[in-house]
Amino acid sequence: MKYWRETLAVAQRILIELLRRRRSLVFWTIFPVSILIINGFIVAERAQLSMAEAFEYAAPSTLVGAALFFSCLGGSVATVVAEREQQTLKRLFISPLSGTSYFLGIFVAHTCIGIGQTLLVYTIAAFWGAKFQGSILLGGVIILLSIISYVGVGFVLGTQFARRTEDVNALVAAFGVPLLILGGAFVPSFVFPKTLLDIAKFNPVYHMVKALSGVSDEGKKFADIELHFWFLYVFAILMVVAGWLSYRRMLSVERRL
Amino acid sequence: MLHIKRLSKSFGKRQVLQDLTLHVRPGEIYGLLGPNGAGKTTTINILCNLVKEDRGEITINKQPVSEATKSLIGVAPQENLLYKSLTCAENLDFFARIYGLSKQQRWEQVQVCLEAVNLVDRAKSPVETLSGGMKRRLNIAVALVHLPKLVILDEPTTGLDIEARYEIWELIRNLKKQGITVLLTTHLLDEAERLCDKIGIIKDGRIVVEGSLSALRELIPAQEVVVVQTRDEESAIARGKQLGFTHRRYGNDLAFWLPEPLELKEIIACFDGIAVDAIARSPVRLEHIYVEVTQG
Ligand SMILES: Nc1ncnc2c1ncn2[C@@H]1O[C@H](COP(=O)(O)OP(=O)(O)OP(=O)(O)O)[C@@H](O)[C@H]1O
Numbered sequence: 231m232k233y234w235r236e237t238l239a240v241a242q243r244i245l246i247e248l249l250r251r252r253r254s255l256v257f258w259t260i261f262p263v264s265i266l267i268i269n270g271f272i273v274a275e276r277a278q279l280s281m282a283e284a285f286e287y288a289a290p291s292t293l294v295g296a297a298l299f300f301s302c303l304g305g306s307v308a309t310v311v312a313e314r315e316q317q318t319l320k321r322l323f324i325s326p327l328s329g330t331s332y333f334l335g336i337f338v339a340h341t342c343i344g345i346g347q348t349l350l351v352y353t354i355a356a357f358w359g360a361k362f363q364g365s366i367l368l369g370g371v372i373i374l375l376s377i378i379s380y381v382g383v384g385f386v387l388g389t390q391f392a393r394r395t396e397d398v399n400a401l402v403a404a405f406g407v408p409l410l411i412l413g414g415a416f417v418p419s420f421v422f423p424k425t426l427l428d429i430a431k432f433n434p435v436y437h438m439v440k441a442l443s444g445v446s447d448e449g450k451k452f453a454d455i456e457l458h459f460w461f462l463y464v465f466a467i468l469m470v471v472a473g474w475l476s477y478r479r480m481l482s483v484e485r486r487l
Numbered sequence: 488m489l490h491i492k493r494l495s496k497s498f499g500k501r502q503v504l505q506d507l508t509l510h511v512r513p514g515e516i517y518g519l520l521g522p523n524g525a526g527k528t529t530t531i532n533i534l535c536n537l538v539k540e541d542r543g544e545i546t547i548n549k550q551p552v553s554e555a556t557k558s559l560i561g562v563a564p565q566e567n568l569l570y571k572s573l574t575c576a577e578n579l580d581f582f583a584r585i586y587g588l589s590k591q592q593r594w595e596q597v598q599v600c601l602e603a604v605n606l607v608d609r610a611k612s613p614v615e616t617l618s619g620g621m622k623r624r625l626n627i628a629v630a631l632v633h634l635p636k637l638v639i640l641d642e643p644t645t646g647l648d649i650e651a652r653y654e655i656w657e658l659i660r661n662l663k664k665q666g667i668t669v670l671l672t673t674h675l676l677d678e679a680e681r682l683c684d685k686i687g688i689i690k691d692g693r694i695v696v697e698g699s700l701s702a703l704r705e706l707i708p709a710q711e712v713v714v715v716q717t718r719d720e721e722s723a724i725a726r727g728k729q730l731g732f733t734h735r736r737y738g739n740d741l742a743f744w745l746p747e748p749l750e751l752k753e754i755i756a757c758f759d760g761i762a763v764d765a766i767a768r769s770p771v772r773l774e775h776i777y778v779e780v781t782q783g
């Protein structure tokens with residue numbers, strides 16, 4: 231009850247702040263829409279697919295690769311860094327707020343944004359006739375695991391590496407863009423040379439894209455994407471643990487007025 | 488309300504607090520004064536359960552410091568720690584929620600606190616549009632929103648103009664009227680003089696003197712302090728010695744302690760024959776006591 235109440239308070243606060251600032255929300259809307267449309271048209275043209283098939287192909291990679299990466303990872307880094315920068319974190323330390331609720335609050339807020347983006351991407355894809363082929367439940371779980379992973383990484387970066395808001399962009403670009411390209415978010419991974427593909431197998435974004443495309447585009451069952459799913463699952467757990475440890479470490483350094 | 492007994496804390500080899508003892512009674516305004524690095528903020532950190540003490544006993548409202556005592560304390564930190572894009576009311580509501588107030592209580596407390604700090608008409612303004620004084624008041628309001636028993640104000644008026652400072656002083660006096668206990672740290676001695684029922688001066692991690700202002704005045708064997716402006720300070724000091732006046736320097740000022748009250752013309756007569764440009768008289772003030780205690 232205490233955790234739930236605190237989690238909601240934190241999540242709601244983050245969402246109100248984002249609504250006030252608007253800039254991030256506008257970016258998180260325009261970015262996936264433009265990537266989806268560009269990807270859709272390129273795939274339709276190059277692979278000689280129908281528009282519906284092309285957007286079915288483009289939607290999952292656009293969502294978990296590009297959209298959620300910037301909103302959930304970039305967004306949670308920005309939230310944590312802003313809180314450190316304006317030092318409101320200290321005010322939270324002197325309050326009875328638990329670290330768990332704080333983490334969960336950030337997670338819930340970014341999940342709301344992630345769900346919004348999911349609806350946006352799939353609605354636009356549906357406009358061109360794309361359908362969600364496989365189990366929506368399984369797809370939802372994959373999307374949720376992706377969000378958890380991204381928020382976990384965001385927590386690690388936000389508490390350990392980024393000190394100021396200016397650091398966020400540099401960090402996200404330096405870590406993110408190569409990972410996204412290597413994950414097949416922009417360029418389909420079937421065009422990768424073999425060495426690159428071998429490297430990509432260690433990239434969590436690659437597994438997110440593969441798992442969600444499998445379900446959403448190719449209508450695969452759980453057994454067919456099991457490997458990608460478990461990789462993602464383990465990665466998500468590891469990131470939550472890493473995020474938690476980084477938070478503890480930050481506490482021991484910054485927990486004072 | 489707050490009892491600290493023989494509190495000690497060191498960071499590495501550096502002993503920051505040594506057997507610090509202080510007692511704050513319910514409804515009292517206690518002023519904690521001391522030079523930079525004396526250990527004021529460290530004490531507050533320990534009270535808020537952010538830093539663990541090495542030794543000592545602390546009770547707040549008869550309970551030892553723990554996560555549970557956090558809700559008994561309201562802290563207005565030295566900097567204004569507020570969410571800039573949220574409005575005044577939203578900031579208050581958020582913290583009230585974190586402290587577990589129900590929706591009804593929150594609605595009431597937000598109104599009460601806004602009124603207390605005179606920000607009702609700015610309830611819907613984002614914090615970033617407020618003036619420095621308003622932010623400062625909101626920073627204090629956040630400390631009050633969950634109805635704490637003990638309010639800790641860390642340098643509440645630093646960096647404010649005199650008008651804003653008067654408003655905050657008024658606010659602190661109103662807290663006292665409501666029976667809230669206040670622990671205040673400040674570098675402004677006139678602020679402590681005006682507000683505090685009890686003053687503790689901390690030096691090198693221990694309380695060196697503690698008491699009401701009138702009790703502290705007893706520490707200086709003088710009825711009056713006289714500042715003498717002269718080009719010939721050596722003669723003035725020699726003359727003071729003859730007359731049994733202790734002399735002190737307060738910044739650049741040369742001052743004498745008068746053990747007995749004297750008329751102005753008697754004071755002038757004391758320094759007869761010395762080129763005196765000006766003489767200023769004042770009662771014994773906290774400044775004099777503070778200098779005595781922290782530099783002596
Ligand atoms: N985490 C820490 N690690 C090492 N030293 C510390 C730490 N926190 C405080 N200190 C030291 O403890 C001493 C007391 O610091 P504190 O902040 O309590 O002083 P203060 O009385 O609040 O001073 P000011 O009036 O400048 O705010 C200082 O010398 C400071 O350097």
Ligand SMILES: [Mg+2]
Nearest residue numbers: 527528529565
């Ligand atoms: Mg301090």
